[in-house]
Amino acid sequence: MQPLRLYVVSISHYCDKIRWALDFKSLPYEKIEFNPRKPPPDLKRAPKTMKKLVPILEDPNNNDLFICDSTHILIYLEEQYPQTKNLFPLNNNRQRIIDFCLKLDSTFGLYTRRLAYLQLIGEQSSKLAMVFGGKKFAWASNPHDIRSYLFGYVFSCFVISRYRIHRVKEDGIYEKTKQLLDDIIHDLGQKQYLFNNEFTAADLTFCSLLKPLTVVTSIVQNPKYHSLFAYDSRIRQTYDANGKLTTDPVVEKLLQPLPSNRKRGTTSWLLKPIYLIQFLFISLMTILVGYFYGMDSDEPPQFKVDESNPSMTVVNDQRLIKLTSKLQIIPFFIRYLSHLFITIPLQLQHINSENKIK
Ligand SMILES: N[C@@H](CCC(=O)N[C@@H](CS)C(=O)NCC(=O)O)C(=O)O
Incomplete structure (x- = not known):
């Protein structure tokens, strides 16, 4: 499994929520710092309609799917990785x-x-x-x-x-x-x-x-x-x-x-x-x-x-x-x-x- 990519700003409590969930589920991930004034180039691949608010999760194991909004991400993780520890x-x-x-x-x-x-x-x-x-x-x-x-x-x-x-x-x-x-x-x-x-x-x-x-x-x-x-x-x-x-x-x-x-x-x-x-x-x-x-x-x-x-x-x-x-x-x-x-x-x-x- 390739590491998931988590776009964050370090002080965000919404981002820390997803960091916590990924750690709890023992899923591999890398954190990418998000600067609203200069968004990371990788985010150019994200759908234009997606809100550019972090946390944003990119899943290279699922056709580079991008997903934002912390609770939506939690639900996605639960459904996509059912073998991990349960949160819902x-x-x-x-x-x-x-x-x-x-x-x-x-x-x-x-x-x-x-x-x-x-x-x-x-x-x-x-x-x-x-x-x-x-x-x-x-x-x-x-x-x-x-x-x-x-x-x-x-x-x-x-x-x-x-x-x-x-x-x-x-x-x-x-x-x-x-x-x-x-x-x-x-x-x-x-x-x-x-x-x-x-x-x-x-x-x-x-x-x-x-x-x-x-x-x-x-x-x-x-x-x-x-x-x-x-x-x-x-x-x-x-x-x-x-x-x-x-x-x-x-x-x-x-x-x-x-x-x-x-x-x-x-x-x-x-x-x-x-x-x-x-x-x-x-x-x-x-x-x-x-x-x-x-x-x-x-x-x-x-x-x-x-x-x-x-x-x-x-x-x-x-x-x-x-x-x-x-x-x-x-x-x-x-x-x-x-x-x-x-x-x-x-x-x-x-x-x-x-x-x-x-
Ligand atoms: N409802 C969203 C909240 C996302 C949000 O407000 N993110 C803030 C960080 S706490 C953000 O992206 N800030 C960057 C900016 O304001 O440009 C969630 O649950 O993830």
């Missing part, structure tokens, strides 16, 4: 497990990603340099390097715009995430697994998509959710022996808890007037930008949904950023830097306020 038991619960995974992909996974980005950008945007340049540039793994700060600002603008991090509060993402976590706690009750009293794709999907919440202080520190993180470690210890070995060092570093929030009120009195001027300047810019460009524009998602099989549809929330002329770059940065300095701290305050993290 062949009983009444099979369809329920598939529906459960698809629902988590279209909701929970998108929410945890937005919350983790909000926490990273709001607390230390220079950490984003690690995500996008951590492998190429040594300085990128030091969030205190001035270059990381500058790159962090630039990347933050793209991430805020692409994942609409400035709208987390308005979209009720924190509340929806907590509701989902509460539902899972309720479903799990005293059970070891989500379905069938055995490890299934449902446990694998939930634990994979939970990972970004590791950096979201208000969730991790909430005693209500400790049992869920304990369930996640138990599942990983038993069923993801390779998880620790294969975790990307950048991801590892990124998932390390951030230093607790900067203490407020300790600013030197000499610096206070500078902060005040900065604050007034940014506030003014924010009002102007809001007036001219409409801060709350509610563009619909731009990744087409495959409607050929409605019961298998997966929703995505990314926006494509199209800067067609150099002239558009300036208003783009004015708008999203304003969000970075004004809106994002307010958004972070919203998710931290409940637990009163100081």
Whole structure:
């Protein structure tokens, strides 16, 4: 059997879900790093209609078939390689497990990603340099390097715009995430697994998509959710022996808890007037930008949904950023830097306020 080819971005929790499934099933594979700005040449062979979102699996043992969307990939692996360990038991619960995974992909996974980005950008945007340049540039793994700060600002603008991090509060993402976590706690009750009293794709999907919440202080520190993180470690210890070995060092570093929030009120009195001027300047810019460009524009998602099989549809929330002329770059940065300095701290305050993290 030839190794399967798995196209990934290393920080993606959806990609890690497939890495985990392939390891669990002991199927041979090679990972190919995907750069959205310069997709790997091999992907040119993929059907034009396929969404260029990873994970993407290419199977050289099946006429170089390409398949995307993590739960669709899990089902494919199960059907194509039935001799491997099972993730969808062949009983009444099979369809329920598939529906459960698809629902988590279209909701929970998108929410945890937005919350983790909000926490990273709001607390230390220079950490984003690690995500996008951590492998190429040594300085990128030091969030205190001035270059990381500058790159962090630039990347933050793209991430805020692409994942609409400035709208987390308005979209009720924190509340929806907590509701989902509460539902899972309720479903799990005293059970070891989500379905069938055995490890299934449902446990694998939930634990994979939970990972970004590791950096979201208000969730991790909430005693209500400790049992869920304990369930996640138990599942990983038993069923993801390779998880620790294969975790990307950048991801590892990124998932390390951030230093607790900067203490407020300790600013030197000499610096206070500078902060005040900065604050007034940014506030003014924010009002102007809001007036001219409409801060709350509610563009619909731009990744087409495959409607050929409605019961298998997966929703995505990314926006494509199209800067067609150099002239558009300036208003783009004015708008999203304003969000970075004004809106994002307010958004972070919203998710931290409940637990009163100081
Ligand atoms: N519903 C998809 C989600 C895929 C997705 O959102 N992939 C992101 C990585 S987490 C991606 O491809 N990002 C690259 C980009 O935004 O260009 C799944 O279950 O696989």
